[in-house]
Structure formats: structure tokens, C-alpha cells
Amino acid sequence: MSDATPDPSYDPAAEVVDICRDLIRMDTTNFGDGQGPGERKAAEHVATLLEEVGIATELWEAEPGRTNVVARWGGDQGEPMLLHGHLDVVPANADDWQLHPFSGEVQDGMVWGRGAVDMKDFDAMLLSTVRARARAGRVPSRPLVLCFTADEEAGGHLGAGPLVEAKREWFEDCTYAVGEVGGFSTTVRGRRMYLVEAAEKGMAWIRLTATGNAGHGSMRHPDNAVTHLAEAVARIGRHEWPVQLTPTMRVLVASVGELAGTEATPDNALQLVEEFGPAARMLGAVLSHTTNPTMLEAGYKVNVVPGQATARIDGRFLPGLQDEFLATLEELVGPHVEVSFDSLQDGLETAYDGAVADAMTASILEEDPGAIVAPYLMSGGTDAKHFTKLGMRAFGFAPLRLPDDLDFTGLFHGVDERVPVDALEFGARVFDRFLGRI
Template sequence: MTTESPTDLRTPTPTLRELALTTLQEEAVALTRELIRIDSVNTGVAETIGDGETRAALLVRDLLAEVGIEAELVEPRPGRASVVARIRGAHPERGALVAHAHLDVVPVEGQEWEHPPFGAEVHDGWLYGRGAVDMKNFAGTILAVARHFAREGIVPERDLIFAFLADEEAGGVWGGGWLVDNRPDLFARATDALSEVGGFSVPLGDGRRAYLAATSEKGVAWATLTARGRAGHGSRPTPDNPVVRLSRAVAAVGEHRFPIVRTAAVDAFLRSFGAARGLAFEDETLERELDELGFVSSLVSASLRNTVTPTVLSAGGKTNIIPAEATARLDIRVLPGQDDALRDELRRIVGDDVDLRWGRWWSATEADVDAPLLRILQSAIDAEDPGAQVVPYLLPASTDNKHFARLGIAGYGFVPLRVPDGFDVFGQFHAADERIPVSAVEFSARATERILRTA
């Protein structure tokens, strides 16, 4: 008869790598919280934007310097700073991978928050705060990964460019867009980029999870409709009242449904979910069958067609005066390759009674749904969530990837987050009481470390 010694019953001693990964997870959470506590609200109006982005950028720069990583802080306007750093890889000839996150967040005014938006409080395992999902969680995570690589002497497979950007929430004019136009040298030899919006888990079926990878994203554009006529007294209606003519055009835009276009990313999504759910996803039944996917449906449905949404109306200033002019602003989301078709169709919809003028126009991005990087993402998810599947999809919004696309950099949206099956991560963007499970940030740190180390 043998007797086990107390030593035999002890918990196995963690390896040095396991200890380092534990530190990485803890730091990803801590840095995310520290960034959330910096009020870096981007109102989109220069006069009302403070120095929050620069304060966040200085924190990032100093934390990188603390572990010996040299980073460049670029501030094209006071308060609008970005930070870029490069870590050399073992195979620089393979091109660099950009990991980027924006440091600005949207406003919180007009929303009712149960927890303070810049408190970064943790309650029952959930981290609350503006930026918890969009997207200081990834900024904190990639910052923690960069520090982890430096501490542990890890050399990634390829060059990594870490970019922490200003102004994404207002189009990236003073952030990613400005850097691409004025400092493309910071992204020399980059071929791929990794950022929002994707990587979060959704129910796939049979108890398995899918992790959505945005291989494409809609373009975003703005346009203005203007109707003009004779000003006059409200008691004497005129046949060319610009308010009436503009209203007809706006109603026509609001009622119009553009045709379904099945892009490569949409088809890749439908194949994966169709196989898992036993759905055919034929054009005739597509939208009805998408409804069976729960909250995922609204995300994918918005990626099926071009959309034009009236958002701002302006006319007159006094009830008894017919104005000489009325305007409407339109938010446009356009699928890859559909720019000219959308312009022509919108012109036809609004008719000749109003003037149509185009504002900013950023075309859609489209990366390869079978790219080698997707296999790296799948490998990282396999290690953390065996049996899960990375599924391409088309993001119906736009990110800073649209700017990097102008440098020939293929952009992918993948912030790995394992969340409860009923939790709609995309629904947290810009919402009150924005929140994320602490465990999801820890999962993100482990998976992102593997992705950036092996990509």
C-alpha cells in the first residue's frame, strides 16, 4: 500500500507561459478600464471636442515606452492625437499586419446610464463604460499584447504595426484618414489590418458558436437634397412650395427598397449558417429565413442591399412664412462595387424637382474571404473554443479599414470575444450602459495574443 504525499495532491505548478498569459489577461482588463476612465468623447464638432484623445494617446505611448517599445505620437490638431508603433517580426518579407483601435468614443448625453459612463465599474462580472465594446476593449487588449511581447522577448512571425487612432467616430478625418494621407510611411509594407467590428461569438446551432469575421464593409456617403421656390406668406399657398416638393422626394427615398445583392462575404455567411441550421437561403425566402437567426438577423439583413436614410430636415423659421429653400441630408451605405449604380438609382428616385448634391464618399472595402489570415483566426479560436467556427460576413457599417484600404491594406474586423449566446455585442455600440463580460476581455487577450504572434 502506498500513501500519496501532500506534494502529490497539490495543484500543478503553472508554467512560465501560463503565468505570463495570466498577467496578460489581467493587464488587458486593467488597461481597458484605465482607457474608459479617460473621457475622449468625439462630438464631431471641433469646438466641443476636448483633449481626451490626446490624453489617451499619451497614456498609450508612455505604457509602450515603459517596456522599451518606441512609438510615435502624431497630433495634426490640438487634442486629436494618434499613436503608432512597430514591432519587428521574424519574417519581415511577409509584409506587416496592422492591429488598430480608435481611442475616441461617441457622446453619452441624452442617455440614461445606470452606471457612470466613464467609471469603468465592474458589476457581477460585467465591465460597464463608454468604449467597453466600441472600442477601448481592443485598444487595451492590443496594448497589453504589445507589452507582453516585449516583456517575454516574443518575436512574432511578421512585423506588427500597433495603431491607436483618433477621430474614427467622425469618419477618421484627423485619425486614420490623416495618417494615410500624410504619414503613409508609418504603414510601410503592411498588407493586412485587424480591427473592429467582428470576432464576437453568436449562436451557430447544435450548441456551437460562430465568430463573425468582417471581410467586407459597406461604404459610407452623405448627400443633400435641396428644393427651392418662391418665398411667400403662409396664407397664400404656392405651387412650388419647396417644403412640399422636398417632402415628396424624402418620402420616395424612405419607401424605396434597393435590390438584394449577394456579395462574396454575404454568400460565405449564408453557406456556413445554412449548413448549420438546415436553411437554403434562396433569394425568395432569404429574409424570412434570416429572421430565424435571432438578433444576428438584423445585422446580416442590413448587409443585403444598399440603403439610403433621410436623417436631417431643415426648412423655414417662422410658421406663417413659406421658405425659399428646404433641405434634407441623407446617410448612404453602399455595397462593394455599387457606387455608380446607387448614384444613378437615387437620382431617379428623387426626381427632377430637387437638387441632389454629393458630400463625402468612402467606398466599400472587400477583402478575400479565403485569405490565409482567416485560417490564423480559426486556429486561434480552435485553441480557445474547440468546435467553434469563424464565419465571414459583411459589416453594414464602416471602420478605419476604409482608410487603410487606400494603401492596398486588406482590412478584417475581428475582435475575439466569447460572450453568452443571447448577448448582442453589436447592440452595445453607442448604447446606454455599454458593457462587456470581463471574461470576454480575458478571452480576447489570449486569442489576440495567439493571432498576432502567429499571423
């Protein structure tokens, strides 16, 4: 059956809500330290959903319970494309939530739970669309690799990272990778704008270790590890990184500048980003490098000066500017403090052009005529960092038409994470159109 054949019974969104709810109910919390239930249960569920419609799957683990799912589907025309999502989620404290974070409840027109926006919503869109197409015989002409990974929330070191090395044959001929955190809507000056991820900041999870002379807390200790560390942390945390517009953000702020009737420049970029309302929290962070102190550890008793103190810094640097970022970091750290990295991954950026980008734009506009589609640089990181090592161009495209009053970016890793039911259904319809175009 071709995509052009009318079929009133065909509905790519028919299962999206139920699949999303089922995935949320499977606790796949990733604490980042080896604890947690792992992704095995969710991975087996995903494999079953694909096998039910005739798509053969393979499960692969870097460690027991840290399970990845890979499948091949589609035709044989053109170069293969990777469609990927992750199955793990960050921790959630149930006492902080209005509804239990692993309930998958539907309330107020939304699906609630950890992973509702990061990123079991996209997993559900992809699965619902693929299952509908497989049942209807609407197989895309392009060969597709479907991949659902473990450990993305801890950098992918037990998921996409080793997976692309161990199973390189699955991915090495793919030219594009399409995954999470893109295609969601914001409203700027009354116009709905969909942001497609075309770039990601690099990630530097920094460990600072200060050393000094240990001893009794009542004596003089000019060589104090805690003092050395505190001074370094304060310098890093207070440093004002300059605004630098990457190619992707030049396109985005120019789009906003056109709506605001002004020319976009580095000088007014922050002001223009404020036009995005709550989303400015994330978009303002991609106009420069960022370094946020997040953890401190030192000592074991109040009257004992420790010989060592440690801190963690979440550093994110603009794509292509890693060397500049690290050089400034060394200057800020100063003496007595050693720098190491729990994870250091470069950023990525690709131009928003070509047939795949055109298909994304057209698919959104067919469902929401009059909207604007523009690329953006994401402040966080995804598994795309691992897949682009094989030469793929990567986009984030999990389309959601969102209400103006929903602080969507604040829900990532936040309390009361939720996604509108109609946004999920919209996303499945858009993604179905996308698969029909590629």
C-alpha cells in the same frame, strides 16, 4: 522566449480589464462638428503604455488635440501587418444610462461605459497582449505597425484619412490591416459562430438641399422647398432595395443554411439571417443597400415659407456597387432637390482565405473547440477604408465569446454599452494566439 515555451506566469489577459476601464474613463467624445475634448489624453496614455515596454511611439495630429499614435514593433520576417484601433467614441447622455458612461465601472461581470464595445475593448486587448509579449520577449517574427487613431466616428477625416497621407512611410509596405468589429460570437441553432469582418459597406452621408419660393405662409406656394424635400425624403426612406448577396455574405448564409438543412439563396437569405437573433438587425442590413433619413432642417417661423430646406440621409451601399446605388438615388430624389455628400467612401471586401485568415480561425478554435468561424459583411464603416487605399487586405478581428442573451450589436452606439469581463479576457488570449501564428 518562443511561444512554445511553457510559462505559467505569462498572461496576455492580465491587464486587459484595467486598460479598458482606464480608456473608458478618458472622455474622447467625438461630436463630428469640431466640438469635444479630442483624443490627446487617451493617445498620450496609449503611448505611455507602449513606451513602458520599450516600444517607441510617435504622435501625430491633423488638428490640435486630434491625436493619433503610431509605433513599429515585431521582427523582420515577412511583410508588415497593421493592427489598428480608434480612440474616439460617440456622444452619450449620462441621464439615459444605468451607470455613468465614462465611469468604466465593473458590474454584473461586465465593464460598462461608452467605448466598451466600440472600440476601447479592442484597444485594450491589443495593448494588454503586446505589453505581455514585450515583457516576456515573445516578439512576433512579423513586423507590425500599431496604430491608434482619432476621428473614426466622424469618418476618419481628422484621423486615418490624413494620417496615411502625411505618414505614408509607416503604412505603405503593410499588406494586411486588422482592426475592429469582428471575431465576436453569436449562437445559431445551438452552435456558437464567430463572425470575422471581411467586408464593409460603402458610406454615403448624403445632404439633400431643396429650393423654392419663399414668402408668407398664408398664401399659395406650389414651389415649396419643404414640400419638395419631404417628398424626396419619403421616397428615399421607403424605397425597398433588393437583396444582393456579395461573396462574403454568400459564404455566411451558406454556413447558416448548412445548419438549417437548406440551400442558401437570395430568396431565403433574409429568413436565414433571422437565425442570428438580435444580430439580424445588423446582418439583415448587409443583404442590400440602405438609406435612412436622419436629419431635417427648414424654416425659422411658422408663417414664413422658407426658400430652402435640407435633410441628411445615412446611405450605405454594398461593396463594388457604388455606381448602381448613386444612380438609383438620383432617380429617387427627383426635381428641385440637389444632392451632395458630407462623406462618400467606397466599400471594401476581401476573400476570407490565406495564412492570416487561417490564423484567425485557428486561434479562435483553440480557445473554443467546436465553434464555427465565418466571414461577414459589416453594415457600418471603420478606418479600414482609409488603409485599404494603400492596397492592404483588411479584416475585423476583435474576438469576444459572448453570452447568448446579450444583444451585442444593439450596444454599438447604444445606451448602457458594456462588455463581459470574461469576453475581454477571452479576446486577449485569442489575439495572443493570433500574434503567435502570424
